[in-house]
């Protein structure tokens with residue numbers, strides 16, 4: 001048997017929705033993006049959302065919304081994907097790497113306090129593997145220091161922490177709809193916030209700085225507004241070609257309808273994994289998976305002698321991954337490195353095992369048996 005690591009769960013409904021966009025012959029930034037943004041806002045419980053072409057773009061624009069002076073510092077966890085810290089560099093700010101909590105692998109509150117100084121302006125918690133960072137304590141801590149909180153929700157879509165959807169605890173939440181994530185639009189991302197005014201300029205930033213997108217101008221023109229002046233727009237600030245398009249949104253609208261079901265299926269798979277390997281000595285779940293109202297992107301385990309384990313799983317035909325080598329170990333980020341001892345040691349044990357909605361019970365059993373053979 002061969003088992004993939006990740007796989008998007010898309011089918012005939014998504015195809016029909018794409019066909020609908022083809023029929024209307026409007027594929028770019030248009031009505032479906034607007035519809036998807038509104039439905040996403042309702043789903044997560046935010047006042048406003050802006051659709052973009054990746055979570056990387058979302059993180060970049062989210063930070064830019066605050067117009068922090070160049071050279072200020074942003075606190076980011078050492079164990080995350082490059083995009084979290086890259087967004088800091090895009091904004092000409094300085095990443096300060098914070099160690100992770102040994103139990104949850106998300107940003108350590110103790111180390112946050114140690115790394116904080118008066119030049120820090122924001123903190124970007126990552127819900128690692130989909131496991132919630134302790135947002136109540138973190139937002140309270142940030143508030144007393146006047147820091148903005150931007151949640152990197154690339155690993156979760158619809159997961160809750162203490163009854164509130166992840167991404168709505170901080171000032172801004174950023175989501176990923178890249179193909180391997182909890183839901184997909186091929187590539188894609190979303191910026192959500194309860195502060196609609198804060199996100200307003202980002203609609204221009206994602207569209208090359210233009211203050212009216214083509215669809216808005218087309219709508220005004222169609223409605224016959226006497227002052228529609230459909231060709232006229234203004235550019236007041238630097239912008240990027242970061243927009244989501246209607247093809248992405250047509251997939252997203254269908255995926256969003258399925259998201260709760262897909263998350264419940266992820267919970268079932270995780271339950272099967274935890275029952276199957278929960279008691280092993282040599283291979284242990286990497287975070288304390290709490291399945292109620294969850295949206296976990298990855299099943300990560302801790303393994304002694306990782307290389308041997310990876311070779312064994314490969315021989316069994318089971319795909320594996322490693323998320324992640326800590327960012328301060330990457331040449332680009334080395335000059336920002338600081339003491340992050342937990343991330344530096346724990347990452348050497350991390351292995352990601354297959355998790356996706358369409359994984360069958362039989363496949364999960366096969367992965368469990370393969371893991372047991374190793375231990």
Ligand SMILES: Cc1ncc(COP(=O)(O)O)c(C=O)c1O
Pocket residue numbers: 053054055056057080081083084126152154155175176177178188189
């Ligand atoms: C923690 C984290 N942040 C951001 C991103 C970037 O997401 P995207 O691929 O949508 O740009 C990823 C992608 O895997 C991620 O894992």
